[in-house]
Amino acid sequence: MCGIVGVVSASPVNQLIYDALLLLQHRGQDAAGIATLLERKFFMHKAKGMVRDVFRTRNMRALPGNSGLGQVRYPTAGNAFSEEEAQPFYVNAPFGIVMVHNGNLTNAQALKADLFSVDHRHINTESDSEVLLNVLAHELEKTTRGLPLKPADVFAAVRGVNQRIKGSYAVIALIAGHGMLAFRDPHGIRPLCMGRSADGTVMVASESVALEGTLHHFERDVAPGEAVFVDLQGQVHRAMCADGAQLHPCIFEFVYLARPDSTMDGMSVYQARLNLGETLAKRVISTVPPNEIDAVIPIPESSRPSATQLAHLLGIPYREGFVKNRYVGRTFIMPGQGVRKKSVRQKLNVITSEFKGRNVLLVDDSIVRGTTSKEIVQMARDAGANKVYMASAAPPVRYPNVYGIDMPTKDELVAHGRSVEEIREIIGCDALIYQDVEAMKQAVAKARVNASNPLDGFDASCFDGVYCTGDVSAEDIVRINGNRLQVEEGDADNSRLSLPNASE
Secondary structure (H helix, E strand, C coil), X not given: CEEEEEEECCCCCHHHHHHHHHHCHHHCCCEEEEEEEECCEEEEEEEECXXXXXXXXXXXXXXXXXXXXXXXECCCCCCCCCHHHCCCEEECCCCCEEEEEEEEECCHHHHHHXXXXXXXXXXXXXXXXXXXXXXXXXXXXXXXXXXXXXXXXXXXXXXXXXXXXXXEEEEEEEECCCEEEEEECCCCCCCCEEEEECCCCEEEECCHHHHHCCCEEEEEEXXXXXXXXXXXXXXXXXXXXXXXXXCCCEXXXXXHHCCCCCEECCEEHHHHHHHHHHHHHHHHHCCCCHHHCCEEEECCCCCHHHHHHHHHHHCCCECCCEEECCCCCCCCCCCCHHXXXXXXXXXXXXXXXXXXXXXXXXXXXXXXXXXXXXXXXXXXHHCCCCEEEEEECCCCXXXXXXXXXXXXXXXXXXXXXXXXXXXXXXXXXXXXXXXXHHHHHHHHHCCECCCCCCCCCCECHHHHCCCCCCXXXXXXXXXHHHCCCCCCCCCCCCCHHHCCCCCC
């Protein structure tokens, strides 16, 4: 998962892009980068780290220009430790292009071979984003050879890109001397929206919060398969560049990834999480009588809306039982799983009085590996809880994600191949309640209002094993997992508790 933003303005954009990336920081914390365009020259700075650490005053002064783009990166493939794989990426022909990408290409290896043997283009990193950029550059070169660049040529190139690449992608690119291009895959798996400020500045970003937080009026989501080209005068051109496009947004965006104050594809993330709490309440009643629960306690941060709604509907007190340390940062030197347990306790501390002698229902947004959940259950017991029940606002995560979320392989997923009772025994709680897959889809869809594009479904592949692009085989999953970051779980703490959460 990554956060991307692009801007075309009549004024310098470096500070604006920086501010937008801060609002998207929850989507990636490993690296950040900004590229700006002044006349026909690009200026770029990118490095590993958080936005506030990557960009100093001297870096910002070295980013002139009235158009630009940026990205915050959370890597899912390639080399997490290479600054060369931080985005934006750049190619000098045709015209000169810089690009940022959120998503994951499922046919990147085949494309690399084609780029080398057929297109005669060189790939210098392990990033699928660089592959995508070179495919785009090649298609642009085909449509504009010997001709000035027109919006129709740009859209023809995007059609060529859509025919060649598979997977999920939300893309923003700057073409030197011409303008900004943004497009979304034909299934709309990864989010992308656009808006405009009072002075006419056009912004495209992963989430609406980046627009609203920088005083841009949200206009619309980029439709699946659609491309938008904004020339340097701020004129917007649009075209549908894929046949049979359908909207299947990633449902994990609503469960966990996105900020609660964002609206994506017409659906309020906050309302979706309230709805998940409502449907989860019905599941709780069928498993644990409400009169046997003394308090509902969320696991910070993104489970709070669901926990609040669940507690309200069941008539059970809602309590804050965990305090998250927002300043512990990421721990890169952690040699093994035993140290990881210590890390969870560094990130969360219990309020003992909320647990002692009580039957508590802990609510989390989802359960992935189960290691964090097991440790949190033990923390509740150590604080004196009589019984510890756990509820997940999402269904069991049983399958790998191949569309750009750093999801473990199936063997690392606690729910893969196990019954709910077996998972409960591993986690160590007295009862375990999961959301139902169809109920989850209905709850999120219910949050949809004032949407311009019809909703055809969701990508819920990590829950139901159905990959919406229809071209992912078991062999593909094995290959894609082989390209995942080869990092021991303890070496870089990638647990959700390590991330600056959207609610902070």
